[in-house]
Amino acid sequence: MDKKSPEFQERHRGNALGFWIFGFFLRIFGLRGAYGFLHFVCLYYLLFDRPAVAGADAYIQRRFPGGGFIRSRWRVYRLFISQGKQLIDRYAAIAGLVQFNIKAEGEEQLAELLRNRKEGLILLTAHIGNWQVALTTLRNLNRTVHLVMRPEDNEAVARALSLSRESDFIRIISPEADLDGVFQIMNALKQGDVVSIMGDRKYDFDAIDVSFLGAMAYFPYGAFVIAAAVGCPVVVLLPAKLSHKKYLIDVHNVLQPCYSGAAGKKESLRPYVQEFSNILSNYVEHYPYQCFLFHDVWRN
């Protein structure tokens, strides 16, 4: 990976000392103390981390068009703080320092979907809210959840935020494993498990351009190809932080992708990708500072 690429810099942000300091603030002053310290750290990123600001600004310009330079930077700053708070929450939850109140909407419907079918389902999410904390609520489903995600190569982040650790019900599938990854996903679905896929960044995969926040954006459609091939539903996972210690996990949106005869396969999946984009648009309408795309999805 090119060391100057935004992706490389994003994946190498954060170090052990930083996490130790936040852990210290959290233990001594509680959540609010750690949030307070966050304001200074985010100011540093706003002033000196150009790739991070550019990544966030792509979203801010679409979500709040015509805001002017100062207002845009203020919004980028707010977005950084919002993400920082959710990272602190995740750290606090993993360390067992804070008990969060997590309310799930559509959980019963999700359980029902799994009860009534032999195959599993795809849980489609995005870089929004605290999706890692959201996944912990899926323990109640009594199914193994397979996360399709790149292994965390920043050791400090992996250690502090447990991104790459497998728990008793979470398994990691690397998309970089190529064909192995495909077989793992297919087998997981066949044995009735849940496969969680990020649907907002295309990385090196094929994408479909759909309307998102007033312009055409590129979203990967691999999750929909798999769902159409296996015949399983796609449930959209939308996590949101409502207040200091309260989260809402919304899993009530269910899509059932299938190929239509007339259009080509890629084209016949476009409406489902558009629907996913509409769901995301609706989410950022309600929670504008919980969208952590940090990636210009409008540029191919």
Next chain:
Amino acid sequence: MDEHNEQELAEIRKVLKELLVTNLNLEDIEPEQIKDDEILFGQGLGLDSLDAVEIVVLLQRNFGLEVKDMKEGKKIFYSLDTLARYVLENRKQ
């Protein structure tokens, strides 16, 4: 391999070529243009991991075969010939 098996293998290759062209939307390729030992992914036919999804389902629907072993899967999916031999050997069991 005896003559009967060779004939059967040739038949499976032919069916697979047709299924690949139809199911993977391979544009501008006729089934008979695909070589018997054509490499499927990367070079050769240039398929990608999403096409592998279709092939997994295609094997299941048309031949009742499930690829469970991931290490095996890579060898099976290497070329049209390895895929056809897998079908021949496992369909009979």
